Amino acid sequence: MELARHWRLKKQRYALQGEVCPHCQTKIFPPRDICPACKQEARTDHTFSGRGKVVAFTVVTQPPKGYEAQAPYVVALVELEEGPRVTAQLTDLGDEEPYIGMPVEMVTRKLRTVEGERGIIVYGYKFRPRLTVAQRA
Amino acid sequence: MTEPLFPQRSVGIVGYGAYVPRYRLPASEISRVWHGGYAGHPVQEKAVAGPDEDTFTMALEAARNALARAGVSAEALRAVWVGSESHPYAVKPTGTLLADALGAAPSVQAGDWEFACKAGTEAMVAAIGLVGSGMADYALVVGADTAQGRPGDALEFTAASGAAAFVLGPAENALARILATYSYVTDTPDFWRREGEKYPAHGQRFTGEPAYFHHITQAAKGLLEALDMTPQDFTYAVFHQPNTKFPQRVAKMLGFTPEQIAPGLLVPRIGNTYSASALIGLTAILDVAQPGDRIFVTSFGSGAGSDAFALEVTEAILERRDRAPHTEDYIARRTEIDYGLYVRYRGKLAE
Numbered sequence A: 001m002e003l004a005r006h007w008r009l010k011k012q013r014y015a016l017q018g019e020v021c022p023h024c025q026t027k028i029f030p031p032r033d034i035c036p037a038c039k040q041e042a043r044t045d046h047t048f049s050g051r052g053k054v055v056a057f058t059v060v061t062q063p064p065k066g067y068e069a070q071a072p073y074v075v076a077l078v079e080l081e082e083g084p085r086v087t088a089q090l091t092d093l094g095d096e097e098p099y100i101g102m103p104v105e106m107v108t109r110k111l112r113t114v115e116g117e118r119g120i121i122v123y124g125y126k127f128r129p130r131l132t133v134a135q136r137a
Numbered sequence B: 001m002t003e004p005l006f007p008q009r010s011v012g013i014v015g016y017g018a019y020v021p022r023y024r025l026p027a028s029e030i031s032r033v034w035h036g037g038y039a040g041h042p043v044q045e046k047a048v049a050g051p052d053e054d055t056f057t058m059a060l061e062a063a064r065n066a067l068a069r070a071g072v073s074a075e076a077l078r079a080v081w082v083g084s085e086s087h088p089y090a091v092k093p094t095g096t097l098l099a100d101a102l103g104a105a106p107s108v109q110a111g112d113w114e115f116a117c118k119a120g121t122e123a124m125v126a127a128i129g130l131v132g133s134g135m136a137d138y139a140l141v142v143g144a145d146t147a148q149g150r151p152g153d154a155l156e157f158t159a160a161s162g163a164a165a166f167v168l169g170p171a172e173n174a175l176a177r178i179l180a181t182y183s184y185v186t187d188t189p190d191f192w193r194r195e196g197e198k199y200p201a202h203g204q205r206f207t208g209e210p211a212y213f214h215h216i217t218q219a220a221k222g223l224l225e226a227l228d229m230t231p232q233d234f235t236y237a238v239f240h241q242p243n244t245k246f247p248q249r250v251a252k253m254l255g256f257t258p259e260q261i262a263p264g265l266l267v268p269r270i271g272n273t274y275s276a277s278a279l280i281g282l283t284a285i286l287d288v289a290q291p292g293d294r295i296f297v298t299s300f301g302s303g304a305g306s307d308a309f310a311l312e313v314t315e316a317i318l319e320r321r322d323r324a325p326h327t328e329d330y331i332a333r334r335t336e337i338d339y340g341l342y343v344r345y346r347g348k349l350a351e
């Protein structure tokens, strides 16, 4: 059981692996095994699409230890299209300014390093402006 | 023995995916900083990974695209192999990171391949063997790099970032069947990087004729002869792309036309993506190819060697290619940066 839990945590960090409530179909992220809507047990895995929109954001200029390499960066509250809200960095903004309602999608990126160049690299999800896919006949 | 390799059972590409980072460094910027603006430009610009990207993160996005096109679940993969010369760790495989992040672990082969710019195609030949022998139904191979040139070195114009991923599987489920492969390698001192060194070194005299042109033409001719085919039997061709001129010249030497190589010739706009170079060109060709088209692919890796492949596109391409972003979608997503930002993004101040 410990191993299974470990796996699920990893999936939740690399991608958006959450749960769906078998009773009321509420989508749950992060997974907590109890449905926040109907309070019943909810352990069914659900992989989120990764698409959502920015509902709030702030620019971090004084980053915590381990995050210095990417500062300044934008942290946003993203509402996933399935409902739940998650807090994550925005990335690949390029010359775009973030705004409320900005359509974004999940990507997996370097979050930080532990002990600088010697330590482990921690990867996890962030959101970027949604890639524009050309219209095709 | 110029015998090509044929697997016991026929193998093909079931899904493919590309990734190109957003940032572009124009050659004119490097020329301005290091050459007073007087240098010739081997490419227009190159793709540069952002500060939170590396070979693993780029391989992951390309692999997710390949799995989406394949319509195969990650659990079905029996190998996750990453070819690169810029793995994030010197010791700790990119392959396990990728297998885990995709959901392919733990019952899977996972590991890293190294052979300069042909590490990805070397892994592809091995995956053809794994699937072709019947040991596995599906295998994922990736070529990905965040290539680095020493500041001021000629390589800095072209050393770029990108990734290409392929799910290989049984030919009956393929969007492109692999007709055969043939490889040609020798010990050639054209380009190397010693353990612990950050930037590569190169033997100027060896990079052109005895390395790139010799190995590509020998591998390509070997495969064409063995298949009893000529360049005219192919709709498209793609060769390793260290700069704009080399692939154009080697195509001409072999008898391929500028039209055949045009869709896969991405180097002027994204630079040399090393292990991804020929393979990302192949993704761009698959984005436009039609059922029945044949594609000729030849990689090159310093040290040195080439892998040649002959492919034939199937009907499955039509319903699968729009399941993920096209390679041109990534190339169109473009933000120009200056040399200063480039130095920061690629960690060039941390010597």
Ligand SMILES: [Zn+2]
Binding pocket: A021, A022, A023, A024, A025, A026, A035, A036, A037, A038, A039, A040, A042
């Ligand atoms: Zn519920």
